Amino acid sequence: MIPPDNQIYIIIFSTIFLGGLMSTFVVAMVFIHRQRQAQSRQKMDQMQVEFEKTLRHVENEIHQETLTQIGRDLHDNIGQLLSLTKLNLNSSKPEKHLEARECVNEAIKEVRALSKTLNLDWVESLSLDEYIAQQLQRIQATGFCETSLQSDRSFAELKKEEKLVLIRVVQECLNNAIKHAQPDRIAIRISKNGRARHIEIEDNGQGFDTSKQSNGSGMYNLSKRMETIGGKFSLSSAVGKGTLVNLELPFSV
Amino acid sequence: MDSRFWSAFGNWQTIVLDLALLLGTCLFLKLPKEKKGDSAYWLPFLILSYIAIYQNFGAYTNYNYEFKKAVNAYLGNTENPKFNLWLFNIAERQILAILYLLLIKSWLGPSMKKYVDWMIMIFVAVALTLQISGIELMYTEQPIIFAIGANMILVACGLYFIGLITNENYLQSQPTRLLSFWGTTVLLFYFSLTYIYAVTLLYLYRENLTLGKSLANIKYVMQVIKLCMLLLLIAAPFLTKFFDREPLHDPA
Numbered sequence: 001m002i003p004p005d006n007q008i009y010i011i012i013f014s015t016i017f018l019g020g021l022m023s024t025f026v027v028a029m030v031f032i033h034r035q036r037q038a039q040s041r042q043k044m045d046q047m048q049v050e051f052e053k054t055l056r057h058v059e060n061e062i063h064q065e066t067l068t069q070i071g072r073d074l075h076d077n078i079g080q081l082l083s084l085t086k087l088n089l090n091s092s093k094p095e096k097h098l099e100a101r102e103c104v105n106e107a108i109k110e111v112r113a114l115s116k117t118l119n120l121d122w123v124e125s126l127s128l129d130e131y132i133a134q135q136l137q138r139i140q141a142t143g144f145c146e147t148s149l150q151s152d153r154s155f156a157e158l159k160k161e162e163k164l165v166l167i168r169v170v171q172e173c174l175n176n177a178i179k180h181a182q183p184d185r186i187a188i189r190i191s192k193n194g195r196a197r198h199i200e201i202e203d204n205g206q207g208f209d210t211s212k213q214s215n216g217s218g219m220y221n222l223s224k225r226m227e228t229i230g231g232k233f234s235l236s237s238a239v240g241k242g243t244l245v246n247l248e249l250p251f252s253v
Numbered sequence: 254m255d256s257r258f259w260s261a262f263g264n265w266q267t268i269v270l271d272l273a274l275l276l277g278t279c280l281f282l283k284l285p286k287e288k289k290g291d292s293a294y295w296l297p298f299l300i301l302s303y304i305a306i307y308q309n310f311g312a313y314t315n316y317n318y319e320f321k322k323a324v325n326a327y328l329g330n331t332e333n334p335k336f337n338l339w340l341f342n343i344a345e346r347q348i349l350a351i352l353y354l355l356l357i358k359s360w361l362g363p364s365m366k367k368y369v370d371w372m373i374m375i376f377v378a379v380a381l382t383l384q385i386s387g388i389e390l391m392y393t394e395q396p397i398i399f400a401i402g403a404n405m406i407l408v409a410c411g412l413y414f415i416g417l418i419t420n421e422n423y424l425q426s427q428p429t430r431l432l433s434f435w436g437t438t439v440l441l442f443y444f445s446l447t448y449i450y451a452v453t454l455l456y457l458y459r460e461n462l463t464l465g466k467s468l469a470n471i472k473y474v475m476q477v478i479k480l481c482m483l484l485l486l487i488a489a490p491f492l493t494k495f496f497d498r499e500p501l502h503d504p505a
Contacts, residue, residue, distance in 0.1 A: 008461050032418045036424055
């Protein structure tokens, strides 16, 4: 049994000790908070720089893609129209001259439409759904494969940078499907659940073994890009069973 | 008014508490309608009102000895009819501990709120078990129940501080400009400084009354600081110059 006097000292000491301990704890927490705050700010700055860099890349790539498309359109559409015009003009029949005039008007329309795609202003005027529909229509028009789009318009409201990144990622996914999968059908579904919106890009092409290490960095880049806008990229595929890409973007708070 | 009334209700702790309740009520009534329905404001007001009500009820039991004796007899305490420990145990050591846990919970991130829910459930279960089994009777000292409640509050405070240094929302803010930081700090100090006193209460009054009273004074001072804290929490919308909005505050 401890003598009462000693017990009293223990009580006094314990109270002082607990008070001191708590003070040290709170001061230490404030100190750690300051350190973490500085680290967090540094990280945020880095992320901002990274984000801006990614955005510049995305813009460049969309430009490149657009230029390639313009080249194709110039060759396939406008070139054809102008050749037809030339043929019609060489004819002596008056109705052929009328046809030539129509061809020229058509060519003017095509040139105007193309000129609008040269800068990225179209990104603002076009919704993501409209863009995807255009892309799928283009693929289907080439006769490459059947396409379909189901959308609940969950992506109607997007920031410009989010739209740019999503356009680029969708573009890249479609390119991959066309280049590597040789599908009969490409289907895109746009939907939402409680917290996030989803774009599912599914093809019934060759598919691939996802467990095998790929040499390219395509998937990694797509995933990174989705991360820069706070989204997620996931992919599932199996040999002979097609590929399903899921792009998830949480609703902005 | 007889002298018994003044000795029961006229001590400085009760007067300070009643004044705090009066001020708290005025501040709460002055809040805009949508803030009155917000737990960030009504919960501190509820705690303040609750403390004032049970302390005044405690004073009343001291004033009306017959009533206190009858309640003690009903609970089976015929040995010490002058004690009103049953009220202190239920009101402060049990219900108030739960209210403090709920207050701290309102400052935590969603991932940590569930720990506090579990702590409350465990605390209620343990307190009931200890009392029903007769290990700690309602009308005697309850050091185990107090220790569990106080430890849970200290752990909840720890969870808040962990959130403070890990949660992105808290990392964007300045802790000294957050009332939740000061609130948690006051609770942390209150429960750690009064811990020893609370668990050695009877021993100290038996063995060293002077030290017991000195330690009780620490408790009273801490109680006044705690009341000030509750008033500041209620008055937060009027103090935007000094304090920032809670980063994890969910108005729903």
